[in-house]
Amino acid sequence: xxVRIYDNVIFLEEQNCIKINEVKHLIxxxxxxxxxxxxxxxxxxxxxxxxxEKVWKSVVTDQVVVxxxxxxxxxxxxxxxxxxxxxxxxxxxxxxxxxxxxxxSWFRKIKRKVNLNNIFLTILMVSIFMVGLYYCSLEKxxxxxxDTINCNNIVYVKYDKISSEQQGLLNFINWHFSVNHNxxxxxxxxxKELSSRVLDIDFKKNKISFYDDNLKGDYFEIVxxxxxxxxEFLLLMMNLEERILLDYEHExxxxxxxxxxxxxxxxxxxxxxxxxxxxxxFNKFNIxxxxxxxxxxxxxxxxFSMEYIVKLFYLYDIYYxxxxxxxxxxxxxxxxxxxxKNIKVEKYNYKTYEALAAYELSIGNxxxxxxxxxxxxxxxxxxxxxxxxxxxxxxxxxxxISNAKYMKIYENIGSxxxxxxxxxxx
Numbered sequence: 001x002x003v004r005i006y007d008n009v010i011f012l013e014e015q016n017c018i019k020i021n022e023v024k025h026l027i028x029x030x031x032x033x034x035x036x037x038x039x040x041x042x043x044x045x046x047x048x049x050x051x052x053e054k055v056w057k058s059v060v061t062d063q064v065v066v067x068x069x070x071x072x073x074x075x076x077x078x079x080x081x082x083x084x085x086x087x088x089x090x091x092x093x094x095x096x097x098x099x100x101x102x103x104x105s106w107f108r109k110i111k112r113k114v115n116l117n118n119i120f121l122t123i124l125m126v127s128i129f130m131v132g133l134y135y136c137s138l139e140k141x142x143x144x145x146x147d148t149i150n151c152n153n154i155v156y157v158k159y160d161k162i163s164s165e166q167q168g169l170l171n172f173i174n175w176h177f178s179v180n181h182n183x184x185x186x187x188x189x190x191x192k193e194l195s196s197r198v199l200d201i202d203f204k205k206n207k208i209s210f211y212d213d214n215l216k217g218d219y220f221e222i223v224x225x226x227x228x229x230x231x232e233f234l235l236l237m238m239n240l241e242e243r244i245l246l247d248y249e250h251e252x253x254x255x256x257x258x259x260x261x262x263x264x265x266x267x268x269x270x271x272x273x274x275x276x277x278x279x280x281x282f283n284k285f286n287i288x289x290x291x292x293x294x295x296x297x298x299x300x301x302x303x304f305s306m307e308y309i310v311k312l313f314y315l316y317d318i319y320y321x322x323x324x325x326x327x328x329x330x331x332x333x334x335x336x337x338x339x340x341k342n343i344k345v346e347k348y349n350y351k352t353y354e355a356l357a358a359y360e361l362s363i364g365n366x367x368x369x370x371x372x373x374x375x376x377x378x379x380x381x382x383x384x385x386x387x388x389x390x391x392x393x394x395x396x397x398x399x400x401i402s403n404a405k406y407m408k409i410y411e412n413i414g415s416x417x418x419x420x421x422x423x424x425x426x
Contacts, residue, residue, distance in 0.1 A: 001013040001014070001036055001039070001040075003039055005018075005084055006081065008020060008021050009081065011035060011036075011039070012024075013032055013035075013036045016028070016029055016031075016032040017032075018035075018075060020079050020081070021079075025075055027071070027072070027075070028068070028071070030055065030056065030064070030068055031068045031071060031072055033055050034051065034055050034065070034068050034069070034072070035072060035085075035095075037051070037054055037055050038085060038093065038094065038095035039095050041094075041095070042094075042095050042096070043094060043095070043096065044094060045088050045091050045092045045093070045094045046092045046093060046094070047091065047092040048062035048065045048066070048092060048093075048246075049062060050092065051065050051092070051093070052064075052065060065093075066247055069085055069087075069093060069247075070247075072085060073085060084096055087246050087247060088152065088246070091152070091246070092246065093246075151194050151195060151196070153181075153182055153183045153184065154183070154184050154185075154186070154191050154194060154195045154197075155177075155183065155184070155185045155186075155191070155195055155197045155198070155199055155244065156185075156186070156187070156191040156192045156194075156195040156197065156198050156199070157170060157185050157186060157187045157191075157198075157199045157201065158187065158192075158198055158199065158200045158201065159187065159200075159201040159202070159203065160202070160203065160204070161203070162203065163203070163272075163275075164271075164272040164275040164276060164277055165227065165228075165268045165271045165272045165275060166201070166203050166271075166275065167275030167276075167277070168270070168271030168272055168273065168274040168275025169228065169233070169271050169275070170185065170201075170275070171274050171275055172233075172271065172274060173185055173199075173236075173237070173240070174186075174412065175382065175383045175412055176237065176382075177240070177244070178408070178411075178412050179381060179382060179383055179385075179386055179408070179412070180381060181244075181245055183244055183245075185199060196212050196213040196214040196215075197210070197211075197212045197213075197243075197244070198210065198211055198212075198213070199240075205223075206223060206224050206225060206226070206228075207221060207222070207223050207224075208221070208222045208224075208236060209221040209222070210239065210240065210243060212243065218243055220239045220243070222235060222236055222239070226264075227264050227265075227267075227268045228264075228267075228268070228271075229264045229267060230257075230260045230261065230262055230264075230267050233257070233260070233267070234253070234254060234257060237253055237257070238250050238253060238254075241253065256350060256381065258349065259300070259301060259302035259349030259350070259351055259352075260302055261293060261296075261297040261300050261302065261303055262297065262300075263296050263297040265293075265296050266293040266294075266296040266297035266300065266303060267293075269289045269290070269292050269293035269296065270289075270290065270293050270303060270306065272286075272289050273286040273287075273289040273290050273293070273306075273310070274286075279414050279416070279417070280416060280417065281310065281313075281413070281417045281420075282310055282313045282314045282317055282417065282420050282421075283314065284314070286310060287307065287310055287311055287314060290303060290306055290307040290310060291307060293307075294307060299342075299343050299344070301340075301343050301345060301348065301349060301351070301352045302349055302351045302352070304336075304339050304343075305349075305351040305352045305354065305355035306351055306355075308332070308336045308339075308355045308358070308359075309354065309355055309358050309384055311332055312329065312332060312358055312362060312424070313420055313421055313424055314420075315328050315329055315332060316420070316423045316424040316425075316426075317420040317423055320423050329362050333359055333362060333363070336355065336359060337359075340352070340356075350381065350382070350385070351382075353372050353373070354372075354373075354382065354384050354385050354388060356369075356372050357369040357370075357372040357373050357385075357388045357392070358384075358388060360372065361388065361391060361392065361395070361424075361425045362424075362425060366392045366395040366396055367396075369388065369392050370392045370396070373385065373388060373389050373392060374389075383409060383412055383413055386405050386408060386409055387405070387406075387409050387421055389402075389405060390402035390403075390405035390406050390409070391424070391425055393405075395425070406418075406422075409421070
């Protein structure tokens with residue numbers, strides 16, 4: 001099989017390679033077989049188990065499927081191309097692309113079959129349309145919103161009265177899944193009507209549970225004492241990933257959030273700072289909470305980096321177009337660099353790298369900021385990382401790329417916070 005995936009990309013099945021811009025990239029035999037199988041069944045979703053049966057035809061773990069998909073996607077990503085292999089949460093994978101299949105007897109047979117069935121299909125479609133038109137004239141038919149909204153990517157959140165720490169926890173969960181996986185959590189009526197998945201949080205009983213009405217037995221429960229700790233938060237995130245995502249990596253998740261404060265008091269002060277009842281993130285009260293958290297968990301680079309970022313946006317808001325803004329930022333930057341120098345760690349965590357990127361942007365160095373965000377594989381894993389990447393792209397005259405990121409930030413962080421962030425680095 002020879003398939004043109006994009007104008008400059010050709011898949012050559014017999015040679016086990018993908019040619020990109022006339023450069024051949026060899027792939028493993030099973031990767032080639034997997035890609036060929038998905039292309040031949042374009043638009044059809046296959047679970048990992050089905051792919052194992054059809055492609056591997058042997059008793060192996062389904063992780064070989066995940067690994068093969070990962071390597072194929074990486075090849076496309078490394079060449080700045082969107083992968084044609086799409087993940088459908090809780091269901092599997094499908095191939096989604098306009099392809100041109102050449103020199104293939106299989107393709108010619110399909111083409112002839114389609115031509116022979118054209119008349120029949122046309123008659124059938126007209127008949128269905130007429131029947132539908134008749135029933136619509138008798139009674140208004142409601143649209144199925146899941147036809148236009150992927151209901152696999154939404155989760156209904158059920159809870160009663162909520163504190164700033166608890167709201168911060170919900171914000172953190174939603175931001176993580178929205179930025180990284182395009183899955184959204186909400187307590188809105190629309191989500192309640194559309195989602196079979198429910199995250200039920202009973203803050204009075206210190207209990208968090210999850211269930212899926214469509215999948216019996218897909219349930220977990222976490223009971224914590226007093227205030228939720230970092231370890232309980234990580235356990236919650238792992239369980240959510242297992243039940244919501246098709247692909248997940250606990251080691252990556254643990255590494256990503258390992259920098260969060262170990263002290264329960266500091267962790268909850270941090271949650272409170274992002275769960276302000278009014279929805280405001282960049283104000284003196286939240287800054288005070290982060291300062292208190294830094295005093296509780298001394299030397300925690302995550303907290304003082306977060307404190308620096310929030311203070312920076314706060315200064316841009318308060319002193320916007322004020323001549324003293326430059327002096328205020330310079331003072332803040334000196335304090336941040338001093339804190340950074342004093343910490344004793346072998347490696348910075350992602351929040352510190354975000355803070356370093358923000359620092360470079362504040363002194364007018366977007367190229368160095370891009371180095372922190374891209375070369376260190378941070379990219380868009382948090383809302384702040386997403387914004388910093390978008391702002392860097394904008395400053396480097398890549399506004400078409402940054403606009404999509406700005407839209408996601410606006411949807412997740414609120415108009416007031418978004419306006420404050422957009423004042424920054426000018």
